[in-house]
Amino acid sequence: MTSNVIAKTRCHHNSQISCGDCRLSSICLPISVHVDELDRLDEIIQRGRPLHKGDHLYHANDPFTSVYAVRSGTIKSIRITNDGEEQVTGFYLPGEILGMDGIARNVHTNAAIALETTSVCEIPFSRMEELSLKIPSLQRHFFQLMSQEITTDQQLITLLSKNSAEERVAALLLSISSRNHRRQLSASLFRLAMSRADIGNYLGLTVETVSRVLSRFQKQDVLKVDKKEIEILSLGGLKKIARVDVS
């Protein structure tokens, strides 16, 4: 049985892991839910087969039914503007939850697209709501998750409104770095799942500018950039450039 669990947890895309066994539960559902309650939550969560790069988890204007926790891989969420352009509104890494934009009008205002092979836990929202009525800490947790999303969005607003291209790129790299660190991964060496275009779109910059900034950082020995592989050579230098405290 023990070996079975180990086998299960080994593959990140494995769809059979329960919340109790999930390495990410401390991020996804921090302590707030007790063990016995976790089982009830576990029952309502659906784990499908992995998405492949480019697959939609949901489209804009899809009816809203669920929110999703990323188990492995990376998802970007995008808004479609009137003139049909994309605006990347967020990158979601393992342990992070997306889809809460759909609650207000019962329709997703964003689309969500896998940037690489990605597996998610689907949390049917109406069942989650019911359960929240019985488990106060779960209700609280969801309020907090949504508030966190608001705070994150407002951080991005500030970044877009006040910071230069270099500052924006540095801030994003620091954010990804610290989110990796939280998942026990290297904070200094990682692979970007998103393209330069996605980064630029997210940060309100063009591809060219992102590329130039990365080259400059490399020239200054702040980063080592090898395609999507990023190594932070000087965390202090990067933080100094960003002039922001990154969550």
Place this chain on the structure above:
Amino acid sequence: MTSNVIAKTRCHHNSQISCGDCRLSSICLPISVHVDELDRLDEIIQRGRPLHKGDHLYHANDPFTSVYAVRSGTIKSIRITNDGEEQVTGFYLPGEILGMDGIARNVHTNAAIALETTSVCEIPFSRMEELSLKIPSLQRHFFQLMSQEITTDQQLITLLSKNSAEERVAALLLSISSRNHRRQLSASLFRLAMSRADIGNYLGLTVETVSRVLSRFQKQDVLKVDKKEIEILSLGGLKKIARVDVS
């Protein structure tokens, strides 16, 4: 008794009006809560004396206790960046709810400041949470409110990321216009509670640019601008400039 109610509702800053009598309840607490439940909600809501221009409703890093519904007046919410600058993250008009940024970490990440004489209803959050456990539609309503805030923030992200100065200013004016309209006020003639500096800060522009854009709009006969008094002369023209559908 009837005359008493009328007298109460006449002054917008009157602190004695109950939710059941409030003209704004359809915006603030849309239908979702039933009449008998409204009384229970009403009991937990606190109505203080009005804030004056420049007063803080709460400061950044204040412990989070409540969210607030604007009854009359206008509130701006701001984030303080690392280097001590302000970033305006939202304007809140009567019927709108603010303070939900504080839920995630139990501390306000924003400050909230009155832009004119303003009265608010204070909704103690922990009591609201308890009540939500008993009134499913209230829980649902709060999830929706928070989701709405996320959607609004993401609209601003898109605006900052993709739109020119003229488009941003036009979009803000259209937003205020339609929010006034929702409150049965004129959609074409209104007074801006915020300074040019606040507008610029919110839209990621300098004061000078905001001023220039407004002058240009006036020259094009799209607006009539008299200090803070705005008259929209050509709604079509303004929408054309904005190239966005405004909620």
Place this chain on the structure above:
DNA sequence: CGGAAACTTGAGCAGAGTCAATAATTGTGG
């Protein structure tokens, strides 16, 4: 292996920022 997509780098340009001077408005205390 070959075509498409993604990325890099350069040159020139423009939209919005900066700096500065003036005007208008608001608030305040005598």
Place this chain on the structure above:
DNA sequence: CCACAATTATTGACTCTGCTCAAGTTTCCG
């Protein structure tokens, strides 16, 4: 209630950051 200080708004001239367009290179994937 008026006068003066302080704040807020307008307008102009100049600058600069990041965008556009373009060409070339690398990477990805069928």
